[in-house]
Amino acid sequence: MPFTASVPDETLLPAAGAAWRWHGVTTPAELDAVLAIEAQSYSHPWTRGNFTDALKAGFHIQLLSHGSQLLGYTVAMPGVEEAHLLNITVCPDVRRQGLAGVLLQALAVWAQQQQAQCIWLEVRASHAATQRLYARHGFEFVAVRKGYYPLDGQQREDAVVMKRVLPGSAA
Numbered sequence: 793m794p795f796t797a798s799v800p801d802e803t804l805l806p807a808a809g810a811a812w813r814w815h816g817v818t819t820p821a822e823l824d825a826v827l828a829i830e831a832q833s834y835s836h837p838w839t840r841g842n843f844t845d846a847l848k849a850g851f852h853i854q855l856l857s858h859g860s861q862l863l864g865y866t867v868a869m870p871g872v873e874e875a876h877l878l879n880i881t882v883c884p885d886v887r888r889q890g891l892a893g894v895l896l897q898a899l900a901v902w903a904q905q906q907q908a909q910c911i912w913l914e915v916r917a918s919h920a921a922t923q924r925l926y927a928r929h930g931f932e933f934v935a936v937r938k939g940y941y942p943l944d945g946q947q948r949e950d951a952v953v954m955k956r957v958l959p960g961s962a963a
């Protein structure tokens with residue numbers, strides 16, 4: 793059954809009125825579009841193999857498109873009464889228009905459908921703006937994971953672990 797989260801608020805988006813679409817990765821072209829955004833977005837982007845493995849593992853890969861343009865996506869791992877956000881990325885052309893918030897809202901809807909009580913994520917310790925973005929969307933600081941992310945050369949960077957308790961949760 794196709795995913796049917798709440799419809800994104802079109803006033804947040806660059807060209808209201810055209811076709812919004814929530815979808816998964818069902819074609820090679822969709823995966824190519826994801827990989828193109830990954831390459832523009834990260835020093836250490838996910839590879840085709842990472843996405844293929846995530847698909848095989850049954851992770852939730854949620855794409856948001858507008859017409860033929862892929863705007864952004866999330867990848868989340870379902871768990872027992874929890875979900876883990878592994879990747880959230882917005883196309884560079886359409887950043888700072890609230891789309892990360894739309895994706896996080898859709899993620900929360902899906903997580904609640906899975907009976908999750910909370911959503912976990914990691915974010916690079918140096919990415920203060922991204923941590924503030926998550927905090928604005930209900931995520932709270934939990935802990936620091938030492939040396940979690942690769943950096944240049946042999947160096948590693950800490951991760952900040954954040955958690956959002958979902959509405960109605962007993963957690």
Ligand SMILES: CC(C)(COP(=O)(O)OP(=O)(O)OC[C@H]1O[C@@H](n2cnc3c(N)ncnc32)[C@H](O)[C@@H]1OP(=O)(O)O)[C@@H](O)C(=O)NCCC(=O)NCCS
Nearest residue numbers: 833880881882887888889890891892893914915921922925
């Ligand atoms: C982080 C990201 C998903 C935010 O997407 P977005 O659609 O631009 O986010 P929103 O429009 O909902 O919110 C914008 C806010 O995000 C914050 N922010 C987070 N990361 C940011 C970044 N790298 N640069 C600028 N602002 C950033 C800012 O506070 C900004 O608010 P402002 O415009 O008032 O300053 C997007 O910048 C992105 O894909 N970055 C590359 C991948 C990434 O870092 N993903 C997160 C990994 S933990």
